[in-house]
Amino acid sequence: MKDIFANLYNKVTKFFHQAEESTDTSAKDVACNRLKLVLMQDRTNLSPAIMDRMKHELIDLLSKYVELDKELLDLSFEQEDSQMALMLSIPVIRAKEESEIEELLKLEEEVSEGVSEEIDSDEEIDDDETTEDDNEEEDSEDSEDSEVVEETTTESENITEDDSKDKIEEKTEPEENVEEEKKPEPSKKKSSKGAQV
Amino acid sequence: MAGRVIVITSGKGGVGKTTTSANIGTALAKGGNKVVLIDTDIGLRNLDLLLGLENRIVYTLVDVVEERCKLKQALVKDKKNPNLSLLAAAQTRDKSAVSQEQLKDICSQLKEDYDFIIVDCPAGIEQGFQNAIAGASEAIIVTTPEMSAVRDADRIIGLLEAREEIEGYKLLLNRVRPNLIEANDMMSVDDVVEILSCELIGVIPEDTGIITSTNKGEPIVNDEEAMAGKAYRNVARRIMGEDVPLLDLTEPKGFLDKIKAFFAGLKGKV
Numbered sequence: 001m002k003d004i005f006a007n008l009y010n011k012v013t014k015f016f017h018q019a020e021e022s023t024d025t026s027a028k029d030v031a032c033n034r035l036k037l038v039l040m041q042d043r044t045n046l047s048p049a050i051m052d053r054m055k056h057e058l059i060d061l062l063s064k065y066v067e068l069d070k071e072l073l074d075l076s077f078e079q080e081d082s083q084m085a086l087m088l089s090i091p092v093i094r095a096k097e098e099s100e101i102e103e104l105l106k107l108e109e110e111v112s113e114g115v116s117e118e119i120d121s122d123e124e125i126d127d128d129e130t131t132e133d134d135n136e137e138e139d140s141e142d143s144e145d146s147e148v149v150e151e152t153t154t155e156s157e158n159i160t161e162d163d164s165k166d167k168i169e170e171k172t173e174p175e176e177n178v179e180e181e182k183k184p185e186p187s188k189k190k191s192s193k194g195a196q197v
Numbered sequence: 198m199a200g201r202v203i204v205i206t207s208g209k210g211g212v213g214k215t216t217t218s219a220n221i222g223t224a225l226a227k228g229g230n231k232v233v234l235i236d237t238d239i240g241l242r243n244l245d246l247l248l249g250l251e252n253r254i255v256y257t258l259v260d261v262v263e264e265r266c267k268l269k270q271a272l273v274k275d276k277k278n279p280n281l282s283l284l285a286a287a288q289t290r291d292k293s294a295v296s297q298e299q300l301k302d303i304c305s306q307l308k309e310d311y312d313f314i315i316v317d318c319p320a321g322i323e324q325g326f327q328n329a330i331a332g333a334s335e336a337i338i339v340t341t342p343e344m345s346a347v348r349d350a351d352r353i354i355g356l357l358e359a360r361e362e363i364e365g366y367k368l369l370l371n372r373v374r375p376n377l378i379e380a381n382d383m384m385s386v387d388d389v390v391e392i393l394s395c396e397l398i399g400v401i402p403e404d405t406g407i408i409t410s411t412n413k414g415e416p417i418v419n420d421e422e423a424m425a426g427k428a429y430r431n432v433a434r435r436i437m438g439e440d441v442p443l444l445d446l447t448e449p450k451g452f453l454d455k456i457k458a459f460f461a462g463l464k465g466k467v
Contacts, residue, residue: 026381026382027381027382027383028378028381028382028383028384028385028388029381031344031383031384032384032388032392034344035344035347035348035384035392036392038344038348039348039351039392042348042351042352043351043355
């Protein structure tokens with residue numbers, strides 16, 4: 001008996017609720033979100049592919065200093081009143097040890113010093129690592145970092161191929177040679193004129 | 198006298214620039230101001246039709262520019278309101294018949310004798326648009342709560358920002374349908390204002406009266422009852438510096454709607 005009433009109640013509420021349910025992904029929300037996205041592209045001249053590239057370059061850069069969650073890193077434009085801001089949200093998994101950071105920086109310096117000695121310096125670093133105390137963690141770290149680099153290189157290659165622009169040097173040193181193709185333009189400053197009429 | 202030159206623009210076509218120009222111009226004139234409406238949509242003129250002045254046009258903007266007549270000869274007085282005049286566009290030429298400098302010159306001449314010069318801008322962002330904004334120091338951007346119109350309005354705002362001559366601009370949201378907004382099927386006034394981050398000068402509801410008023414050549418501001426007319430009169434008052442609150446466009450709720458809302462609320466709690 002109770003079931004029947006519950007069933008009936010559900011049916012009735014469902015009937016009256018139908019109009020409300022469509023609001024979950026309402027046409028208005030879809031329009032707003034699509035519009036916001038397309039306006040960001042219009043205002044900044046940054047296509048989704050370029051945005052993706054910028055994001056990966058930022059991951060490359062930031063990974064040197066902190067271990068971050070690449071999946072959850074979020075890069076987007078936000079409009080606050082008249083000012084457009086580039087918002088970067090970076091979930092940090094853990095802080096890196098000072099020695100790790102220094103090593104990566106050292107490696108980078110060596111790489112930039114001489115491309116011919118690249119292989120040697122890599123070996124040197126590997127040797128150094130084994131002599132350190134916590135080698136296990138270091139090794140795992142290192143492998144993960146190299147993963148990052150691989151990932152981003154393939155990404156940036158894809159993008160450059162799409163754009164049929166500079167796809168040359170990137171393979172050897174992703175961090176060094178990635179050109180800054182487009183910086184987000186300072187965008188238009190609104191507000192200043194909105195007052196009159 | 199130093200009149201104000203206000204350009205009515207939108208980017209996208211069909212959002213109601215010409216209707217807005219005709220109605221704001223008429224309402225300002227009814228408010229006791231001396232007003233000239235300039236149609237800069239050369240080749241596609243329509244402002245004369247909306248005002249019901251199509252049979253009275255002798256000289257056009259192009260005739261003035263090419264010195265076939267004096268500026269004053271080309272101004273056509275409104276049938277009802279002697280404060281309102283129209284400078285019509287030529288129908289047989291194109292946008293290149295007039296230059297930015299020439300329009301600037303015409304606007305500055307008219308500023309001497311009139312309180313308001315309302316420039317009806319053609320759609321697009323090409324020469325016609327550049328001409329129309331050349332002499333203006335203020336702008337009203339007409340848009341509707343549709344994606345394409347809002348996107349185009351954003352582009353126009355960017356272009357107006359880049360022009361130093363434009364001292365201020367405001368947004369006029371046209372063809373708003375409160376019942377669609379309530380059902381979350383259409384972007385709301387707040388949504389559009391937030392997305393464009395531009396100050397509002399008014400909100401005009403969709404009104405079938407616009408169609409009949411266009412057919413009759415009689416701007417809807419002359420209709421005391423129509424909601425759109427009321428909304429346009431309020432826009433004109435805001436332009437004149439009055440602080441007028443936005444019209445409440447929501448229709449009163451019926452009994453059935455209340456029951457629906459009640460059950461929807463119950464469902465949320467269970």
